[in-house]
Amino acid sequence: MSASLPASISPSGPGHSGAVLARAPRARLRLRMVALPNRLATLGAAIVALGLVMAILAPVLARYDPYQIDVVHRLQGPSAAHWFGTDTLGRDALSRIIFGARTTFEVSVGAVILGGAAGIPLGLLSGYFGRLVDATIMRLMDAIMAFPGLLLAIALAASLGGGLVSIYVAIAVSTIPHYARLARSVTLTQKARDYVSAAQVVGESNFSILFREIVPNCLGPLLVALTLDFAHAILIESSLSFLGLGFSPPTASWGLMLREVSPFLELQPWEAIFPGLAIFLTIFGFNLLGDGLRDVFDPRHYEL
Amino acid sequence: MVQPLLEVKDLTTEFVSPRGIVKAVDNLSFTIAPGETLGIVGESGSGKSATALSLLRLIAPPGRISAGTLLFEGEDLLRKSEREMRDVRGKSIAMVFQQVMTALDPVHRVGEQIMDVLRVHLRMSPQQARERAIEILGAVRMPSPEQVMRRFPHELSGGMRQRAMIAIALACRPKLLIADEITTALDVTVQAQILDLLDDIRREFNLAMLFISHDLAVIARVCDRIGVMYAGRMVEYTDKYRLFETNMHPYTNALLEAVPRRKEDELRPIAGSVPELSSLPSGCSFHPRCSRMEPSCTREAPQLREWEPDHWAACHFPRQSVPVAQPA
Amino acid sequence: MTLARYIGGRLLQLIPVLFLVSVGVFLLVQIIPGDPVAIMLGVSPDSAGFNKDQYDTLRHELGFDQPLYERYLSWAGRIVHGDFGVSLKSRRPVADLLFERYPATIYLTIVALLVSLAIAVPIGVFAAVRQNTIFDYLGMTFSLVGLAMPGFWLALLLILLFSLKLGWFPAIGYAAPLAQPVDFLKHVAMPAIVLGTSFAAQLARYLRAETIEQLHQDYVRSARAWGLPPRTVIFKHAVRNSLISVVTVAGLHTARLLGGTPIVESIFGWPGVASLLLDSIYARDYPTVQASVLILALTYVTLNLVVDVVYHLLDPRIRLA
Numbered sequence: 001m002s003a004s005l006p007a008s009i010s011p012s013g014p015g016h017s018g019a020v021l022a023r024a025p026r027a028r029l030r031l032r033m034v035a036l037p038n039r040l041a042t043l044g045a046a047i048v049a050l051g052l053v054m055a056i057l058a059p060v061l062a063r064y065d066p067y068q069i070d071v072v073h074r075l076q077g078p079s080a081a082h083w084f085g086t087d088t089l090g091r092d093a094l095s096r097i098i099f100g101a102r103t104t105f106e107v108s109v110g111a112v113i114l115g116g117a118a119g120i121p122l123g124l125l126s127g128y129f130g131r132l133v134d135a136t137i138m139r140l141m142d143a144i145m146a147f148p149g150l151l152l153a154i155a156l157a158a159s160l161g162g163g164l165v166s167i168y169v170a171i172a173v174s175t176i177p178h179y180a181r182l183a184r185s186v187t188l189t190q191k192a193r194d195y196v197s198a199a200q201v202v203g204e205s206n207f208s209i210l211f212r213e214i215v216p217n218c219l220g221p222l223l224v225a226l227t228l229d230f231a232h233a234i235l236i237e238s239s240l241s242f243l244g245l246g247f248s249p250p251t252a253s254w255g256l257m258l259r260e261v262s263p264f265l266e267l268q269p270w271e272a273i274f275p276g277l278a279i280f281l282t283i284f285g286f287n288l289l290g291d292g293l294r295d296v297f298d299p300r301h302y303e304l
Numbered sequence: 305m306v307q308p309l310l311e312v313k314d315l316t317t318e319f320v321s322p323r324g325i326v327k328a329v330d331n332l333s334f335t336i337a338p339g340e341t342l343g344i345v346g347e348s349g350s351g352k353s354a355t356a357l358s359l360l361r362l363i364a365p366p367g368r369i370s371a372g373t374l375l376f377e378g379e380d381l382l383r384k385s386e387r388e389m390r391d392v393r394g395k396s397i398a399m400v401f402q403q404v405m406t407a408l409d410p411v412h413r414v415g416e417q418i419m420d421v422l423r424v425h426l427r428m429s430p431q432q433a434r435e436r437a438i439e440i441l442g443a444v445r446m447p448s449p450e451q452v453m454r455r456f457p458h459e460l461s462g463g464m465r466q467r468a469m470i471a472i473a474l475a476c477r478p479k480l481l482i483a484d485e486i487t488t489a490l491d492v493t494v495q496a497q498i499l500d501l502l503d504d505i506r507r508e509f510n511l512a513m514l515f516i517s518h519d520l521a522v523i524a525r526v527c528d529r530i531g532v533m534y535a536g537r538m539v540e541y542t543d544k545y546r547l548f549e550t551n552m553h554p555y556t557n558a559l560l561e562a563v564p565r566r567k568e569d570e571l572r573p574i575a576g577s578v579p580e581l582s583s584l585p586s587g588c589s590f591h592p593r594c595s596r597m598e599p600s601c602t603r604e605a606p607q608l609r610e611w612e613p614d615h616w617a618a619c620h621f622p623r624q625s626v627p628v629a630q631p632a
Numbered sequence: 633m634t635l636a637r638y639i640g641g642r643l644l645q646l647i648p649v650l651f652l653v654s655v656g657v658f659l660l661v662q663i664i665p666g667d668p669v670a671i672m673l674g675v676s677p678d679s680a681g682f683n684k685d686q687y688d689t690l691r692h693e694l695g696f697d698q699p700l701y702e703r704y705l706s707w708a709g710r711i712v713h714g715d716f717g718v719s720l721k722s723r724r725p726v727a728d729l730l731f732e733r734y735p736a737t738i739y740l741t742i743v744a745l746l747v748s749l750a751i752a753v754p755i756g757v758f759a760a761v762r763q764n765t766i767f768d769y770l771g772m773t774f775s776l777v778g779l780a781m782p783g784f785w786l787a788l789l790l791i792l793l794f795s796l797k798l799g800w801f802p803a804i805g806y807a808a809p810l811a812q813p814v815d816f817l818k819h820v821a822m823p824a825i826v827l828g829t830s831f832a833a834q835l836a837r838y839l840r841a842e843t844i845e846q847l848h849q850d851y852v853r854s855a856r857a858w859g860l861p862p863r864t865v866i867f868k869h870a871v872r873n874s875l876i877s878v879v880t881v882a883g884l885h886t887a888r889l890l891g892g893t894p895i896v897e898s899i900f901g902w903p904g905v906a907s908l909l910l911d912s913i914y915a916r917d918y919p920t921v922q923a924s925v926l927i928l929a930l931t932y933v934t935l936n937l938v939v940d941v942v943y944h945l946l947d948p949r950i951r952l953a
Contacts, residue, residue: 040776142645143652147925148932149891151906155925158913159660161671235782239895242784243910255784262788262899266796276785284780360857394859401857406850409869411876420868421858472858 041292047285054101062095066252075268084274087257088264093271097278099252104282108233111168112226115175120222122176123183128191138184141177153236157245167246171233182225220297227293231286238279254279307378308335309512310359310480315372317351317358320365326581328354328367330536333608336480341506341513343527343544345520345559349578351536352516356484359514360393376480395425398473402485404465408457414468415453418475425476436475443508444471444501463494467501474505482514487522499525520563524548532556535579535589538608542615552611552622554594588620596621639941646937653933654711657926658704661694661918669696672720672916693718694919711926717919721912726923729908734927737897737904739809741889743820744827748889749882751832756839756878757871763844771836778833783892787826787899794822804901823900827892835882842874849873880943887935890928 054061064082070090078085084093126137144152153170160166240246241255249256257275265272317329329351336342344352357363359374361381374381381392393399401407408417418440419433428436434453441449444467457465466486473481483502487495499522505511517523523530530547532540532555540553551557558574576593579585585592591601601620608618664671669691695703710717716726759771795803801822807815846852847870855865897907905924912920 139645139648140652142649143656146649146653146929146933148888148928150894151891151925151928151932154894154909154913155657155660155921158921159664161664231780238782239784243895243898245913258784258788265788265792269792269796272785272788272792276782276788279782279785280777280780283782284776287776287780362853362856390859390861392859393857399857401850401854403850407854409851409855409873411872412868420860420864424858424860424864469854 038292038295040288041295044285044288044290044292047281048289051101051282051285052105054098055105056102058099058102062092062098064092064095066091066096066099067250068092075264077268077270085268085270087268087271088260093257093274096252096257097254097274100254100257100275100278101282103247103251103253104234104237104279107164107167107171107237108230111171111233111237112175112229114168114172115229116179116222116226118172119176119179120183123180123185124187126180127184127187134184137180141180144173144177147174150236150239153240154243154245157240162245162248164247167237167240170240171236174236175229175232178225178229179222182221186221224290224294224297227286227290231283231290234279234282234286308375309338309340309377310336310514311373311375312359313373313375315355315358315374316370317354317363317367318370319367321582323582327536328581329358332372332533332536332538334531334538334541336512336514338479339506339510339512340529341515341527343515343517343523343530344533345517345523345530346533347518347578349535349581350533351581352518352533353484354536355533356399356482356514356516359482360397360399361389362393391425394421394473394478395476396478397480397482398476398478399482399484400466400469400473400486402488404462404469404489407469408465410457412456413453414455414457414460418453418468418472421472421475437471440471440475441468443474443505444468446471462490463497466490466494466498470498470501470505474509474511477509478511480512480514482516484516485518488517488519495522502526520559532559535584536581537589537618538616539590539619540617541608546612546615550612550615550623552615552617553619554596554621555590557623558593558595588618635944638944642937642941646933649933650930653929654708654926655704657922657929658707660925661922662700662703664918669694672918674916690720716923719912719917719920721915721917721920726920729920730905730923730927733903733905733908733924736806736902737890737893737906737928739816740820740823740827740893740896740902740904741886743824744831744889744892745882745886747824747828748832748835751828752835752839752882753875753878755832756836757843757874759836759840760843760847760874761866761871768840771840775833775837775840778829778836781829781833783826783830783895784899786829787822787896790822790826791899804899806901806903819900819902823896823902826899827889827896830892831885831889834885835878838881839874839878842877843870846870846874883939883943884936886939887932890932890935893928 068091070086072090073082073086074088074090076082076086076090082092082094084097087093087096122137122141126134147155152174156170156173157166160169237246238253238255238258241253242259244259247253247256249260254275258272261268261271261275312335313333315329315332316327319326319328332351332355334342344355346352354363354367358369359381361369363369369382372382376392376397381389384392408414415434415437418437419428419430422428422433422436423430426433426436438449438453441452446452446464446467452460452464452468457468460468466489469486487498490498502513502515503526506513513526515523515526524544527544529543530541531538532547532553534555540547540551540556547556548560551560555574562574574593579589579592585602587600587602587604588594588606591597594601596619598621604620606618606620608616610616611622669687672694673687673690691697695706698706714727716730718724719726719729722729755771755774759768762768790801791803794800801818803822805819807819809816809820847866849870852865852870855869860868893904893906894910896902897904898910901907905927909921909924909928912918912924
């Protein structure tokens, strides 16, 4: 395949002078592109909002009780009565997905707030006091991050014996370092600025400086981290539930629905599509929203 | 009269920016005869580099050449296809850039970068290309060319890198060399060596040159003819001697005054600053900084006119005020 | 000199981290709510099947009759000597189990890394070179989708399509790469794709940004001014330069792939350390749980350190300095 130059460095014109002289359409295309990240962020916000509405209005939106067993109508495909079919116990899949949104949002919001509540103070202390406090806290965070990906959540959930508390703890602990490091770096930057030393000269106490001068400056990046961590929390919760280490039956949880269907994959493939799609879309939405927010608060960020 | 090697007519290059269309090069015309060196001088932002890039059609979007003809050996470069244009670049018209530190690819050896050009344009075998590359490195007086072939760019000094760039430019024996501020990034002694080198290779290769610089002293040393650019336009255009002795445009005059002649001289910078291309003053772009400004200067932009034989200026009140000919 | 100091510094930093990790892993078993010995036996002290001797033996074997710090010290001491205890489920030394399972995890991770690169490099380069065209949009859509795709769902979808519908790949199982290379490739294909997808998505995004940046470099403009054909300008100059930084970044983050192994190994029945971990969790085989968590964390930390140091050795800017 012959390669050609990208638009950004493409030649000023092809063979005919007419085409060399008039290039307005390309300029218009480029302007549209600038707006694209914003549109993706809007799409993300819309998806998240949809999920939130489902979670809040679950009892209104669901046509069936998500826990109502109906063995006669088990393992049905999508139909007018059951849009997404029914599961092995004859429960309506759509209703369970709608209530699953409630489960997911409750857990992810709760756990992320928990993680932030633990991580932010740690980072503030670390950045503000430095030295031994900093070294101790940061080594602790390194230790948490020495467990790759889901490993820590799995280990915690396993030793805490599953259930709601262990899910919260598992998610919260693995997000603590994000907040601690964020709060620490913002604190270090702000500490170097004049208004903090001015406050010190005026004689404000350490804690009042922390909360009046430094905390407000963390809010933008914090919002970005929170948004991206919701996605992270949803992934952890659904993975734990899928592995049988999170919610236990009969809870309506997307991960658990996939766990329950996996032995019957061949019999009812559609049951594997919808809960997974719900997880995927929610994470997708939070990711897009987070990326968009980051463009606003931290345009030079380079991610991997 | 000899047929010019390059004849630029009414070249206009514009950039699309959020604040509207900006003309970096505005209605520019000049010619270069075979073996002749034309200098273009101007402050930064005057459109010198955009002119250089336009000649090779290397203007990147959102910029574009919106009008004009670029006759090279009688053929309009703007009518060539991109493929035909590639045969011109590096083969008939070569270019050397200001950025000595970054203009060579850091991950390839210098020899390979020279050989690539030879192999593409002259279809040489690797062996031929190697011999030719060593020969050309010798011609630019590179010390121990064979070793330099194996070096990476970061292993060379700034002066050696610029020699390597000149070697690549000369590799295919071009007819025209565009040199865009090539001595600006070098220190003074190296600058002098490179200028000496250019003098020699001009003669040796019978090379025509478009030499771009903000430094009148350098321009005066190298060039036969000089064009002065201001805010995208040519404001004065003549041979070197006329420009220095009987310059017409107040901007040229100010540029000359700004050059210290002796060490004791005070530096006399030009009052005011180069206008933003996106918000040019009305009438003559130079009028806010001009010592000869009259009310008409704010209303009407002066056209480039041939006030004396082969002496063009775009000013309503040139120092030699009797027009001898109407513009062609 | 600076390099030696750098490596020394990294190793020194590693000591408290390793200590804290070992404490964490040790505490995993201690924080089990209720009586861990009874839970491991699966009976409560008041139930009918309760055997006091068996209970006391296990309690002693696990050291629960000692104070916490003593238990930690003796546990850590044994770990240092390669004694990970005995599996409660299979009654075999845990070290043997780890030894059997470890290679499978490493093979899977390596193949997943290759898969990530094979997906990410063409997508990232093509998206950058054809910036703002349909190829770019498709590539970046892949990247966004890949980042949001939960591994277990992707695994189920792949099994549905390629095992159950088309029958191209076996849904579960393993074959040794050296003994049965063809079988190995068939078995590893889907797990490696699942494990590598999100990494590939991140890499593709990074590579695109990096290549676009390279395309604006001065040497790319030089190469165009020399009249080199677009293919040479793009691939020999721009892409070649962006690949260097991408390979660096990919190396530095390779260890992350380990994080996906629990899900992937358990779904595809891949006999690695991560599936050993999950099996042991379900079987309440806590010595094995501890050991496999520890070994995965150690592998992760070590891999990060080694890659980091190797890049400091290779980076010409640091060599020059």
